Amino acid sequence: MKKTSIKGVGLYLPSRIVTTEEIAKRLNVDPARITRASGIDSRHIVTNETSSYMGAEALKEALEDAELQLQDLDCIINASGVPQQAIPSTASLIQKQMNGSDTGIPCFDINSTCLSFVTAFDVANMAILTGKYKRIAIVSTEIASAGINEKVIESAVLFGDGASAVIMAAIEGEQVGVLGSHMETYSDGSSFTEIKGGGTLIPPRAYNEHPLEDFLFHMDGRAVFKMTLKKMDGFLTKLLNNAGIAKQDLQMVIPHQASGSSMEIVRKKLGFSVDQFMNIIRNHGNMIAASIPAALYYAIRENRIKRGDKVMLIGTSAGLSIGGLIFEY
């Protein structure tokens, strides 16, 4: 029977590194306090890179890692929170950046904000199980800095830019693959995390009739966290049930890098050790949908997970959604 296996991973981080100290000085706040409160020392921020450029660079590394060529892919899914352009799909623009037009590889985007990679992983797995596709690239590429309100210190220090790519492939096997997934959306929290403008509600052409804030990221972190904590236990039980395993069977948890403090609280609440809970936020910040695949990248590259390990991806996203997926690596 066909199963889904991770064949290669890639990461692109802009060369420009911005420290929390720099941001704190610019905003005239105490660097030590902000670094401590955020748990973030630095993040990568684009200079001239585009979303598709970063995505293509990550994809190139992932293809090399998988020992595949672009034309071996059956599909490119872009799984990012914010696209490069309103039209067309960012996946098309990544294919273009790869000079891949002649391949004709189908391209589309999946968006569940910070959980986009998890949703795309689930869809890729379904495509492989049904025989629709054999090799799929998922690319998450984010320029969080394009939408950050620099005046809000929590936002200014929280986010980072970057891209990550993962190649999924069909293999024959008994034990590997996706064991289960689960997602819940509670739209009473849809205004907790948002960028109101930029779509059909407040199109860019209405820019000068609206406050700048309508086009920038807004988060009520406290409300998000409160709702998340209330739903987390029930959610985890369902996810584990869908996967048919117990919490103790997991070797590694790869959470969305939402924020330093919230990750620690969730880790303790769920009862995982520091070693079992990937945390790359200190030098990356929250990279929106690229956070989970970037943390997965490091888990693989640093041999913190090995073939056969059971790994859980888990996180929250604007919506408000809680989502997760458990797979055997």
Added chain:
Amino acid sequence: MKKTSIKGVGLYLPSRIVTTEEIAKRLNVDPARITRASGIDSRHIVTNETSSYMGAEALKEALEDAELQLQDLDCIINASGVPQQAIPSTASLIQKQMNGSDTGIPCFDINSTCLSFVTAFDVANMAILTGKYKRIAIVSTEIASAGINEKVIESAVLFGDGASAVIMAAIEGEQVGVLGSHMETYSDGSSFTEIKGGGTLIPPRAYNEHPLEDFLFHMDGRAVFKMTLKKMDGFLTKLLNNAGIAKQDLQMVIPHQASGSSMEIVRKKLGFSVDQFMNIIRNHGNMIAASIPAALYYAIRENRIKRGDKVMLIGTSAGLSIGGLIFEY
């Protein structure tokens, strides 16, 4: 064995109707010539409706048609070309508009511009085949008018607003379901149809440093059509092969309502009769991703397709992509 069946369909059209004559007069061009050239008499345009409001209204009708309640759904997929907000997903906002937060139904967006519904249909089918979900709502809701360059007569008359929803459900059966699908993306055409701004490349905050046109829809219709015609025959052969049927086995074709003239040329080239080729453009215009499900809605409501008929969805989208799906209704 599980198969995917369409259980209900819904449509929402804004009550405001704008005639081509009105637009022609406003732009000081000959109404008769423009109406003839576009093949469009009128389209619906929002007054105060939001994307999520229209999507929710269409979804309500589809649920009623399917004799289901919101809480019976396992997933809501928004399949639109342009979202309501940059963050969160439009699917979440539709759930919110339905007062559905307590259901916790997972929500995410799929975007392949005008082909979003076809891609979502394919994904929904995979979710049903793998047993992931049993009942899925796909909602396409578009406010094309938010991004139209009114000074370009071809764009000003081409587009219309509206929403359509389809409920997919798992049924046991031998003969119904999705027979096959196929998509090709040729990103050398990615700049033929685009809205450059609004994402990370030219974020709304850069509005005043860029010409207005960067935030509005641009299409090189001639280039799109040339590339489409070149690829169409090869594409159709692959789609039919994937479905394991011949062109003659199809009872109905539901094309993207790209433009009056291009649809006629494609229809003749592919060799389908007028009766076999749904055309609703005269009173709707091009509703981006909502075009195909809206045409499907009329095909079902007007009894132009019946259970057991083989139906082909087909179209092009920004990317440039060509996509299609064949199912037995």
